[in-house]
Amino acid sequence: MNEIRVVVADDNPVVRSGLVALLESTGEVTVVAEAGDGRRAIELTERHRPDAVLLDVRMPLLDGVTAAESLSKLTKVLMLTYTDDPEVIRSAVRNGASGYLVHGSFTAEELAAAVRSVATGSQNPLSPVAVTALMSAVRGGAQLVAGPRQERRDYGLSARETEVMDLIAQGLANREIAGRLFLTEKTVKNHVNRIFAKLATENRAAAIARWLGTESESR
Structure with missing residues (x-):
């Protein structure tokens, strides 16, 4: 462009x-x-x-x-x-x-x-304060997405996809995620596309909102 x-x-x-x-x-x-x-x-x-x-x-x-x-x-x-x-x-x-x-x-x-x-x-892009605000809202019991709360396992993410999504939620870009997980940037991009499909979202911001608004398996 x-x-x-x-x-x-x-x-x-x-x-x-x-x-x-x-x-x-x-x-x-x-x-x-x-x-x-x-x-x-x-x-x-x-x-x-x-x-x-x-x-x-x-x-x-x-x-x-x-x-x-x-x-x-x-x-x-x-x-x-x-x-x-x-x-x-x-x-x-x-x-x-x-x-x-x-x-x-x-x-x-x-x-x-x-x-x-x-x-x-x-x-x-999300400002750090925006990511913090989203996470704080979830910790306080607020719901980020419409509809009933779901457990994260309901989305069917693999263990690797879950790792990638957790890093996305921390505001990391694909290149940073690749470095953190010792993957190629192309592999990370493929994981991200599959994550978006499973979460029924079209972008990072919506995926973060949905992910942080769900119940984690540890809860």
Whole structure:
């Protein structure tokens, strides 16, 4: 993918302008439209069909978490917000967000890499605070996915797939998992694809949410 086309949605014009300038300065990203609320973000995404939408959580008319449900059916959604509330993170992932970054936890280079990985579907970036919030929510008894809780063994993951999924839940990329388990990156990718199929998810963020929301065999 040579050019990554994105829509930026944030109700704060100063933050939005800063993001646009930051993204376009990378030379990899073109901002095709800007929105100040969730409804406008959906309209512009339907019109421009970008590779990804960068979406704030708290916006007027239609908030980002609610908008993510419709937007995720049109393109990739990367939540980019100051909100680190566990319930909000959980809801955003459940509504189809492919990543969740909290302002202040990434550099300009890391943001560009996150947008690229979301747009291409290669990874699903989560800020450390987002991963921690998801895990804390589970430890507190909250459910990350809709429907009845399941035990992890119900998904039918092999021992190796379980190892891989546990490392995914810690935020490791395929290359890091390969190094940790002494596997090739291609082998890890194959495991990840099988894991997604068994968990009935399409991306890392959703898989983490589902995995952390299940009962472990040790419980």
